[in-house]
Amino acid sequence: MFQSLFLINIIFIKRANQKRDMAKDEEGNGDEEKGGEAKITDIPGIGPGIAAKLEAAGVYDLMGLAVMSPAALSDLAGVGEAVARKAIQAARGMMKLGFMDGMEFAKKREDVGFIGTGSTNLNNLLGGKGVETRSLTEAYGAFGSGKTQLGLTLAVNVQLPVEQGGLNGKAVFIDTEGTFRPQRIRQIAEGMGANADKVLRNILVARAFNSDHQILLIDKINELIKDGEPIKLVIIDSLTAHFRAEFTGRGELADRQHKLNKYLHSLMKMGEQHNVAIYVTNQVMANPAMMFGDPTTAVGGNIVAHASTYRMYLRRGKQGSRVAKLIDSPNLPDNETVFFLTEKGIKDEEE
Ligand code: ADP
Numbered sequence: 577m578f579q580s581l582f583l584i585n586i587i588f589i590k591r592a593n594q595k596r597d598m599a600k601d602e603e604g605n606g607d608e609e610k611g612g613e614a615k616i617t618d619i620p621g622i623g624p625g626i627a628a629k630l631e632a633a634g635v636y637d638l639m640g641l642a643v644m645s646p647a648a649l650s651d652l653a654g655v656g657e658a659v660a661r662k663a664i665q666a667a668r669g670m671m672k673l674g675f676m677d678g679m680e681f682a683k684k685r686e687d688v689g690f691i692g693t694g695s696t697n698l699n700n701l702l703g704g705k706g707v708e709t710r711s712l713t714e715a716y717g718a719f720g721s722g723k724t725q726l727g728l729t730l731a732v733n734v735q736l737p738v739e740q741g742g743l744n745g746k747a748v749f750i751d752t753e754g755t756f757r758p759q760r761i762r763q764i765a766e767g768m769g770a771n772a773d774k775v776l777r778n779i780l781v782a783r784a785f786n787s788d789h790q791i792l793l794i795d796k797i798n799e800l801i802k803d804g805e806p807i808k809l810v811i812i813d814s815l816t817a818h819f820r821a822e823f824t825g826r827g828e829l830a831d832r833q834h835k836l837n838k839y840l841h842s843l844m845k846m847g848e849q850h851n852v853a854i855y856v857t858n859q860v861m862a863n864p865a866m867m868f869g870d871p872t873t874a875v876g877g878n879i880v881a882h883a884s885t886y887r888m889y890l891r892r893g894k895q896g897s898r899v900a901k902l903i904d905s906p907n908l909p910d911n912e913t914v915f916f917l918t919e920k921g922i923k924d925e926e927e
C-alpha cells in the first residue's frame with residue numbers, strides 16, 4: 577500500500593516533468609547536455625531502484641526501454657506485466673518511436689555523410705563510399721594490421737570536399753596508446769598535395785591517460801561541436817586498451833563490460849545527435865577454444881560487436897598487403913578485400 581502510494585506520487589511528478597520535456601522537444605531544443613532529455617526514470621512506474629536494475633542489464637535510456645518486451649521488463653524489474661507494458665508504451669511515446677515511418681526514417685538517413693578510406697576496395701567493403709556518419713565503424717586486428725593508419729588517413733580525408741570523398745570537416749583523434757604521429761599526418765597530407773600545416777590544425781588530438789579520462793573526453797567533444805567546431809569524425813584509438821589494462825581480474829570483467837557498454841552508448845549517441853562518423857580501433861586476443869581458422873577474437877566481446885555498425889577484421893596479407901574482412905554487417909554481406917598501407921596512407925596498390 578505504502579509502496580503504491582509512493583509510486584503514484586512519482587508518476588505524478590514524472591508526468592509533470594514529461595510534459596515539460598515534451599514541450600521542450602517541440603521547441604526543438606530537447607538537448608541532453610542542457611539537462612532536457614527525458615530519462616528512464618521519467619517513465620511512470622520506473623523509479624531509481626528499477627532504473628538501477630535496468631542499467632545493470634544494459635538498458636540506460638528510453639531507446640533501450642522502448643525496444644524491450646513487456647515480459648523481459650517484467651522479469652528484469654520485478655514488476656507486473658501490465659506495469660511493464662505501460663512503461664514501454666510510455667517510452668515509445670516519448671521517443672516518438674511509433675511515429676517514425678519508413679519515409680521519415682529514409683529522410684533522416686539522407687543526411688548521412690561518407691569519408692573515403694583512400695582505397696576503393698575498402699570503400700566498397702563498407703558499402704561504396706567509406707566510413708559513414710551516424711555509425712560506429714570498428715577495426716580490430718593484431719598489432720601492425722593497419723588500424724591506426726586507417727584512422728590517420730580518415731582524419732585527413734574527412735577534410736576534403738564532399739566531391740572528393742570528404743565532409744569538409746575536422747577530426748578528433750583520441751589517442752590512448754601514444755601512437756599519434758603528426759609527421760605521419762604530414763606525409764599523408766602532402767601525398768595528396770594538401771597543405772600539411774592546415775591539415776594538422778584541423779585534427780584535434782587528445783591523449784587519454786586512463787578509461788575515466790577517455791570517457792570524460794566525450795563531454796568535451798560534444799561541447800566543441802556545440803560551440804560550432806565542424807567535427808565530422810571522431811577516432812578512438814584504441815577503444816579498449818585502457819579498459820583491458822585496468823580491469824584485469826576475473827571478477828572485474830562484468831564491471832569492465834558495464835563501463836565499456838555505457839561508453840559505447842555515449843559514442844553512438846554523439847554520432848547520431850551530431851551526424852558524426854565514429855571510428856574505433858580494437859585489439860585482438862588469442863581464443864584458445866578455437867581450433868580451426870584464425871584463433872583471434874576482438875576484445876570486449878558481444879558488447880562491442882553489438883555497438884558497431886560496421887566491424888572489420890584487419891590482418892596482414894600476401895606481399896605486404898592487408899586484408900579486411902567485414903563481420904556481421906546489418907546490410908552488407910560478410911566479405912573480404914585487400915588494401916595497402918603506403919607512405920601516402922591507405923591505397924588499393926602498393927606504391
Ligand atoms: P596497428 O593496427 O597496430 O594500429 P598501424 O596502423 O600502426 O598498426 O600499422 C603499422 C604499419 O603501417 C607498419 O607496419 C607499416 O607497414 C605501415 N606504415 C606505417 N607508416 C608507414 C609509412 N610511412 N609508409 C608506409 N607504410 C607505413
Ligand code: MG
Nearest residue numbers: 723724755813
Ligand atoms: Mg595502432
